[in-house]
Amino acid sequence: MTGEAPQNCVAIVVAAGRGTRAGGALPKQYQLLAGEPVLRRTLQLFASHPDVTAVLPVIHSADSGLFAETARGLPKILAPVFGGATRQASVRAGLAALTAHGAPDAVLVHDAARPHASPALVARAVAAVRIAPAAIPVLPVTDTVKSLDAAGQVTGTLDRSILRTVQTPQAFRFAPLMAAHVAAAAAGVEALTDDAAVMEWAGHPVATFEGETTNVKLTTPEDMERAARAPFQDLADVRTGTGFDVHAFGAGDHVMLGGVAVPHAFGLVGHSDADVGLHALTDALLGALCDGDIGAHFPPSDPQWKGASSDRFLAHAVEKVAARGGRIAHLDLTLICEAPKVGPHREAIRAEIARITGVPASRISVKATTTEKLGFTGRREGIAAMASATIRLPWEEDA
Known part of the structure; x- marks a missing residue:
């Protein structure tokens, strides 16, 4: 696989811990940030990334209900696997599950409690595993680092130029990582704190790539408080897009409005399911991205979209936002x-x-x-919808 893109790259998201140091009534991965669970944001990063084939969550056996609600509706999510007593055991359980279903070429292993990793970081991880069996994101150490004795007295000053702090996602070719985990378990080695350490123990070289200062692991209540303010603070490019759609009434007994089948004496005529609400929202998101319109991405001349469910169109636009490292701040739909x-x-x-x-x-x-009985909607000949979408993207200077 050296020099080639992995044909099948699965992200393992480790979410089996209890996170008690973070406080709160729920494990930290299920606590809310800006109205959504930490874990959902993490899962969505990988589920929407074009370089990731599937996402395997590793969860605690007591969290099945929490997880099902958290992951509802996300694409590419495999059935979760229950973790073990240590992080190492949890990752090994995930790897074993992938082996049972056909081993991928490569895996990315990521902490659920790092919800602010970017799509660009995921892309760097995938690129790194094309040329190395193991690669991890690192950051230079900027503070002076001292070594201490048991009494807390300084015994020396370390050379920070050769030190790095380590993050996730860590990238590995599947076969050597699986073998390393099996060998470590057989030898009774269970205290290794990351998968790079497992590979090092097994004698494999570990390469590095650039990490991100914003890719912080949430551990304490203070981390959670800062993270609650973080989802939008680094996305300085605020954009608004608008969308409009219309469909005429035809034969049928219901209309699709915003993904909901609403009983009616007529249906709506269209190449897809004619959901004016989802079509308008899709165009609003594409407009905010300056990325054409729904017809350019899903041309009505293409027979594969005949009768298609419009949630696919909207999900595509959402993935486009995520691929740019952005977030959707607000959606407004008028029918x-x-x-x-x-x-x-x-x-x-x-x-x-x-x-x-x-x-x-x-x-x-x-x-x-309504239009007060004026125009085609007033004459009950069809339905129109207009929408606006506000998104936030990382700031990029104009080319």
């Missing part, structure tokens, strides 16, 4: 029609949009209005 009545279905529509996008429902607005 324009005389009938059917939207009000009784409003909360179901918000919940479905939240499921598709991974955006908390508290950041999603759904409204409805």
